[in-house]
Amino acid sequence: MNSNSLLSEVAQVSGEKVQACYQCQKCSAGCPVAYAMDILPNQVLRHIQYDHREKVLGSKTIWICASCYACSVRCPNNIDIARIMDTLREIANRSGIKPGEKDVPVFHSVFLDTIKSKGRIHELSLILQFKIKTRDFFKDASLGLKMYRKGKIKLFPSKFGGGKEIKEIFNSFEKREVK
Amino acid sequence: MKEVSYYPGCSLHGTAREYDESIRGVSELLGLQLHELEDWTCCGASSAHCTDEALAIDLAARNLAIAEKSRRELLVPCVACYSRFKVAEKEVKEHSAKLRFSYQGNVPIRYSLDFFCDESILEQVKKKRVKPLKGLRVVCYYGCLTVRPPQLTGIKKYEDPVHMDRLMEILGAEPIPWSYKTDCCGASLVMTRTDIVRRLGGKLLSMAKEAEADCLVTGCPMCHSNLDTRQDELGKEVGDNFDIPILYFSELMGLALGHKDAKKWFGHHITDPIKVLSAKGLV
Ligand code: SF4
Ligand code: SF4
Numbered sequence: 001m002n003s004n005s006l007l008s009e010v011a012q013v014s015g016e017k018v019q020a021c022y023q024c025q026k027c028s029a030g031c032p033v034a035y036a037m038d039i040l041p042n043q044v045l046r047h048i049q050y051d052h053r054e055k056v057l058g059s060k061t062i063w064i065c066a067s068c069y070a071c072s073v074r075c076p077n078n079i080d081i082a083r084i085m086d087t088l089r090e091i092a093n094r095s096g097i098k099p100g101e102k103d104v105p106v107f108h109s110v111f112l113d114t115i116k117s118k119g120r121i122h123e124l125s126l127i128l129q130f131k132i133k134t135r136d137f138f139k140d141a142s143l144g145l146k147m148y149r150k151g152k153i154k155l156f157p158s159k160f161g162g163g164k165e166i167k168e169i170f171n172s173f174e175k176r177e178v179k
Numbered sequence: 180m181k182e183v184s185y186y187p188g189c190s191l192h193g194t195a196r197e198y199d200e201s202i203r204g205v206s207e208l209l210g211l212q213l214h215e216l217e218d219w220t221c222c223g224a225s226s227a228h229c230t231d232e233a234l235a236i237d238l239a240a241r242n243l244a245i246a247e248k249s250r251r252e253l254l255v256p257c258v259a260c261y262s263r264f265k266v267a268e269k270e271v272k273e274h275s276a277k278l279r280f281s282y283q284g285n286v287p288i289r290y291s292l293d294f295f296c297d298e299s300i301l302e303q304v305k306k307k308r309v310k311p312l313k314g315l316r317v318v319c320y321y322g323c324l325t326v327r328p329p330q331l332t333g334i335k336k337y338e339d340p341v342h343m344d345r346l347m348e349i350l351g352a353e354p355i356p357w358s359y360k361t362d363c364c365g366a367s368l369v370m371t372r373t374d375i376v377r378r379l380g381g382k383l384l385s386m387a388k389e390a391e392a393d394c395l396v397t398g399c400p401m402c403h404s405n406l407d408t409r410q411d412e413l414g415k416e417v418g419d420n421f422d423i424p425i426l427y428f429s430e431l432m433g434l435a436l437g438h439k440d441a442k443k444w445f446g447h448h449i450t451d452p453i454k455v456l457s458a459k460g461l462v
Pocket of ligand 2: 034
C-alpha cells in the first residue's frame with residue numbers, strides 16, 4: 001500500500017479495513033439518505049481503494065451522511081462505514097479541497113466555536129451565528145417564535161466555570177490543525 | 180434513596196426542557212436522587228467527531244472525569260451525548276487513549292431509556308403506577324444511536340428493539356408494531372439540509388399514522404424536536420396532514436405515576452398532546 005494514498009490515510013486514522021469491502025452494496029441499500037448522495041456509500045469505499053482523493057473528499061456524500069450507523073451494523077465484513085465517513089470529513093477539512101456541501105461544514109465550525117466560547121451549546125447563539133455565516137435570516141424564523149412562546153428558547157447562555165480546560169482542549173486542537 | 184450522577188446536556192437545558200423536567204420528576208417518584216454534574220460542558224455532539232477525533236474525546240472525557248470522582252452511575256438522557264461518552268470510554272479502555280483528564284473508564288454510563296428499563300425500576304413502576312395509560316396506542320421510535328452501534332450500546336435486539344415497548348406495556352399503554360422503530364430521522368442535518376429532514380420525518384409520521392397511533396414515543400431530544408416542531412412542513416413534503424403528538428417516554432412514565440407537573444411538560448410541545456390525552460381521559 002502506498003503510504004501517501006487515501007487508502008492508507010483512511011485506514012490509519014479510522015483503523016478500518018477498507019480493502020475488505022467486496023461491493024455487496026448492503027450499506028447503500030439501507031442508507032436513509034442515499035437518495036441525496038452524489039456517490040453511494042459502497043462507491044465511496046471503491047473510490048478510496050482507487051485513491052480518487054478529489055472525488056471522495058469533494059463529495060456531497062461525506063457531509064450528507066447522518067451518522068446513523070445503519071450501514072456499519074449491516075456490513076458483512078464488519079467495516080464501520082459510519083466511522084470511515086467521520087474520518088473522511090476530518091481529512092477533507094484539512095485537505096483544502098472545496099467541500100461538496102456548502103453549509104454542513106460551516107455548521108460544524110460554528111458549533112465548535114460556540115463550545116469554545118461558551119462551554120455549552122446555547123441554541124439561540126448557535127442559530128444566530130449560523131445565520132450570519134450563511135446569510136439566511138428568514139428560514140425557520142416563525143418556528144423560532146412559536147418555540148419561544150412555548151418556553152423552549154433560552155435567551156441567555158448559562159454560566160460555566162470550565163473555561164480554562166475548554167481553552168486548553170481547543171488550543172491543542174488548533175495546533176493539530178495547523179500541522 | 181439511590182444516588183445517581185446526572186448529565187443533562189445542552190438540549191435539555193433548552194429546547195428539550197420537558198424531557199429534563201420529566202426525567203427529574205420521575206426520578207423523584209422512584210426514589211432516585213439526581214446530582215447534576217458540577218460544571219459540565221458540551222460533549223461535542225454532532226460536530227467534534229467529524230472534525231477531529233482527539234477533540235471529540237477530550238470534550239467527552241472532561242465530563243466523564245468529573246463523573247468518575249463520585250463513582251456513581253452516570254445518567255445521560257440525550258443519545259447523542261451518550262454515544263459520544265461511550266466512544267470515549269471505549270477509546271480509553273480498549274486503546275488506552277491518552278487523556279488530559281484523569282479518567283479511567285470506571286463510571287457506568289447509562290442512557291436514560293436503558294436505565295429506566297432495568298428490571299428493578301420496572302418492578303417499582305408496576306407498584307407505583309396510579310394511572311394506567313389505558314387505550315393509548317403508541318408507536319415506539321428508538322431512532323439510531325439508542326441502539327446502534329450495538330458494540331457501544333450493548334443492545335442485543337438492535338434491528339427490532341423491544342425494551343421501550345415493554346415499558347409502555349407496563350405503563351398500561353398499547354404499543355403497536357411498526358417497521359420504522361430504528362429508522363433515522365436525519366436530525367443532524369436539521370439546520371443545513373432541512374429538505375432531507377422533511378422527507379425522512381414525513382415518512383416516519385406517515386407510517387405512525389398508518390399504524391393508527393395516538394402518539395409517537397421517543398427518548399431522543401433531536402428526534403423529538405424534528406418530529407414535534409414542524410409537522411406542517413413534514414405533512415406538505417409527503418402530501419399529508421399530521422397532528423401526532425411526540426412524547427418522551429419519561430413524560431408518559433410521569434403521567435402513569437401520577438406526577439403533578441405532567442400537564443406542564445405537555446405545555447412545552449408544539450404539537451399539542453393534551454387533546455389526545457384528554458380524549459382518553461388521561462389528563
Ligand atoms: S456493506 Fe460492507 S462489504 Fe458491502 S459494499 Fe458496503 S462496505 Fe462493502
Ligand atoms: S451512517 Fe451515513 S452512510 Fe451509513 S447508513 Fe447512515 S447516513 Fe448512510
